Amino acid sequence: MKIVTVLGARPQFIKAALVSHELRKNNEEIIIHTGQHYNIELSEIFFKEMGIPQPDYNLEVGSGTHATQTARMMMKLEKKFQEEKPDMVLLYGDTNSTLAAAVTASKLNLPIAHVEAGPRMYDKSVPEEVNRIITDHISTLLFAPTPLAAENLYKEGLKDAVHLTGDVMYDLFLYFSKKADKSSDIFDELGLNNREYILTTIHRARNTDSVENLKAITSALQGLSANNKIVFPAHPRTVKYLKKYGLYDALDENPDIQLIKPVGYLDMNILTRNASKIVTDSGGLQKEAFFARVPCITLDSSTGWPETVNEGWNTIFTESKNNFLVENEIVKVVNNFSPQGKYENVFGSGDASKNICKIIENYGENKHTKQF
Ligand code: UD1
Ligand code: UDP
Secondary structure (H helix, E strand, O other), X not given: OEXXXXXXXXXXXXXXXXXXXXXXXXXXXXXEEOOOOOOHHHOXXXXXXXXXXXXXXXXXXXXXXXXXXXXXXXXXXXXXXXXXXXXEEEEEOOOHHHHHHHHHHHHOOOOEEEEOOOOOOOOOOOHHHHHHHHHHHOOOEEEEOOHHHHHHHHHOOOHXXXXXXXXXXXXXXXXXXXXXXXXXXXHHHHOOOOOOEEEEEOOOHHHHOOHXXXXXXXXXXXXXXOOOEEEEEOOHHHHHHHHHOOOHHHHHHOOOEEEEOOXXXXXXXXXXXXXXXXXXXXXXHHHHHHHHOOOEEEOOOOOOOHHHHHOOOEEEOOOEEOOEEOHHHHHHHHHHOOOOOOOOOOOOOOOHHHHHHHHHHHHHHHHHHHXX
């Protein structure tokens, strides 16, 4: 089969790493990078260190408002899809790149395969929730990472398209942990010891764009730094708003807070597995904290991964005053959260990437049989 894979943002490069490798054993794959993420540390680094095949095209759409960015992608993707004439378009996750590619492929009647279909936050004010719902509803193959994600899709009437495959991020976690142990120097670089620091990442619009929420989060980190080291690889979106709201310097000058550039997947794997706690609004990092059995405090309205909460390893911080986060309450929850040690892994057995490729290939074979 000829598959066109569309990627654009950090979590998508990561999720594609093992699937691309597997897919290329029996199929032709063309990778289109939309250019949504363009900084080296959000894009190029992953292709290099995870051995992801170089994109065949980079559409260089860059940043913009949701509509501008998505529309630019759609115009360029339409041309590429028409030129390449793929048998299937392969998409990951819930970013604007996912949405743009899904709508464009659907209008050209191209079959769509969606990896990580089905998680729901039940909050349509979150842009990613809308991206994911629309993509799921116009896809041909839906690869659900967990039984709950599959259940969500059944409830929306999509049962015929659903395949419960396991989560590719769990495959990656198993595969790259060994490599990270051998090659990452991040502990030496940052002068860290095991379980001696809290790892934090923040990039959701709800947390970064609101001065009240960003202030509450940074004040909470300052408070927590009295008793903990903090490692904070900061997304450029977050840096932009920290500077805009005058919050950057105080964080940067605190010797117990390591405010650093985003790191590669291998360094992040080491930082995650050895943290005492993780404070984040990242969907992917919530799952990785669970895989690593590190307590996670999620600063978001809800989670797409309630499995991690049900098993006791993740807690969603929702305490707010007039709809804004409250600094002291964040500190309390982070200090007091202590998982009960349950651990049933509902994210599969580490073979999701292989399962996904088999299903895509079966689809290709059956489609040909039907046509002739
Ligand atoms: C996007 C995804 C989000 C995902 C995140 C992963 C959407 C709606 N959101 O959010 O689901 O969790 O990626 O990291 O698609 N910027 C740079 N350099 C870059 C990229 C972005 O400086 O290489 C800055 C720009 O100021 C830009 C801002 O970050 O305006 C936001 O970037 P954007 O791609 O729109 O969304 P993310 O917040 O990265
Ligand atoms: N990640 C990384 N370096 C960082 C921060 C995150 O490699 O500095 C990885 C993280 O381990 C996970 C993925 O990026 O695999 C999560 O992506 P992100 O938080 O950007 O997006 P989300 O998962 O929230 O969509």
